Amino acid sequence: MKKTLIALSMLALAAGAHAALKPGDIAPDFRATAAFAGKTVDVQLKDALAKGPVVVYFYPAAYTGGCNLQAHAFAENLARFTAAGATVIGVSGDGIERLREFSADPETCAGKLAVASDADGRVARAFDIATAATPAGRKTTKGQDITHARAERTSFVVGRDGRVVATVGGLAPEANVDAALAAVQSLAPAPARTGAIPGVVADGTPIVVLGDGFKGTEGPLALPDGSFVFTETQDARITRIAADGHLSTHLRDTNGANGLGLNAAGEIVAVQVNDTRVGTLGAAAKTLASGWAGKPFGRPNDLVVARDGSIYFTDSGRNANQAAPAAGETAPPAVYRVKPGLLERLAADITRPNGIQLSPDEKTLYVADTAGEHVLAYALQADGSLGTKRPFAKLAGYRQAQNGSFSSGADGLAVDAQGRLYVATNAGIEVFDAAGQPLGVIALPKQPQNLAFAGTEKKQLFVVGRGAAYRIDTLAQGYTGRAK
Template sequence: MLIKTSHKKLVLVLGALTFATAVQAADPVTPAIPGVSAGGVLIELIKDGFNGTEGPIGLADGSLLFTETNANRIVRIAPDNTVSTFLENTNGANGLGINTNGDLVAVQVVNTRVGVIHPQGQEKTIADNYEGQPFQRPNDLVLARNGSIYFTDSGTRPTKDNPNPPVSKPGLYHITPSGTLARLANDIERPNGVQLSPDEKVLYVANTLGEHVLAYDIAADGSIQNRRNFAKLEGWKNTETGWSSGADGLAVDAEGRLYVASNAGIEVFNDKGEALGVVPLPKKPQNLAFAGRDKKTLYVVGRGAAYRIPLLTAGFAGRAK
């Protein structure tokens, strides 16, 4: 059947489609993911122009902290989206956690270490080397309920400013509640985000250069075993620097679902590693955390931007992240 239309009507239709596309591009919305997100919910840009967006973590008052690693600063986003400086001179704080005393713990990349950075006046170093060798680039951490710390060191990589860095020695580490440091793995190409399942029986690790999020079973002494490919990432693609998933920060919700920042956006998996959907973002995400008084808001930071995404589900309430 031939459909006739006037040139004027065609222009109007094409104009409406162009406008709709522009609105969609300017105002990204969530896809419908059962139990996770309703379709068409606005993904809100809180602010752009930050310098090194990493390490988001939710606080009990409903606010969110995240690190401007390159600016040597920690930023606070209040429940009303007010943005303020929480802490300056952070020694390049990257990933954040809160210990059983309520202290803010960070992996730090200037003088590389893991340590308490707040309250001010009570700063202390927990670990700054392994077998006498300083860490290269501590990246992310997660604190267990018993006070132990799991953290990643992503090693070194060539940059424009430093095209020939020292040999990369990436690793996954564990610090016991008594302060004993152990390297759990040195065979992950670029370990990045690290997260615990809600029952703390499984440790998840994002491998930026790999196609899968890795999972390990956790033994009673905090060591790990049974490495496996947990979730296949849609973000896996051939980039300018080679194949990469871009896997970065990780978060879990109250149902044990895993949220992964990757080249594709925020990828969501159930506790069996089955893909549930992807939330695309205007800029590639680096890290994410649930926050808000009901923890039903997912905050995402990346490439200088901070976003706020209302969800149907709540983040896991058993720890800050």
């Protein structure tokens, strides 16, 4: 399918009235002044190729209908290009001042793409790209005059050896991005694969990299339509991955949402780390809790929504990246339960409570203690209170860090329909049976932070961590009685 798409785009380009560089040609090195996230930077093809393949995409003019769509499509799917090791550089005849605005606009480049100014057409000529004078009176979507020559929309995928791998032209803006991505992904190294864990995952199952380069990956959650969302906490954004792998922004301005859940009304509930609170997101956002005993939460971390609507969540305490709270002292780390009109502190004796999960029968509450050697378990009483804390499972990820401290790195938790518990730790995804016995570890390219079952029949495990997102097809089925 990928080869067909690229071949069709090549035919469309060949039918044009110009001869752009073709696959196998050496791409000319160039250096240009560019804009990135509103700032002026320098870009050079040679420097970018040192990191991996490069997509050089020429477009007619910033702030025109098709170019806005194309820039947005590249920005929304940049993590997929990054996952394949590629860099994307846009080139147009626009002046640098207009490109600074274009590069930062959330509806176009969204602060994710470098766009170079080729005001004299030097770079376009080097790639044999046809340019044409702009008819008098043409304006941008912002009402600005367009006075520069316009390059024909063409993308070049350049391999690390400096040769053109694919030339994509003659396509609509978003189709151009899809074809460039297909070419880049054909160059990506083979995926890492799992070992066998009986009943959980088959030997040799690919660990599919859905994207990389996200900002603060957390909070994975299955949505009813079969898609999957997760938080980019540092970007105050929730990102959606559709069943076909396409990325999009699901929600902006999330107040640094971290862990996510769904309530009975289908609203996203989130623990939020900027102005620390727990509540729903979206147009009808509502705060359910913002502190304890007159003190603001330190850093609400993760949550799980029970079938009766109760929200169990952790506050792991402030970290070094957070600004000092205006109110001074924060509430100490703890585990809480909240629902309208009720906030209870259930446990305050865990060093760093992190991931939180319920067993399928909701008789046990699991809590990951990042600093500890065990996942902890509490019997859940009929009134919602907790029984005695007990160590549930010993973690293979417990080890000494470079600073001399010990930590398991225990973070997000997931359960499957059989009651197995999946724990993101320093070692990878550690899997335990319902009695807490270890079944195996799924090693990942980067240390995981959180995970959730999603996809068709919840037979795919989605994992996020350290800026990356992965998908693993499983033999096990996630628990379907709750969103997570």
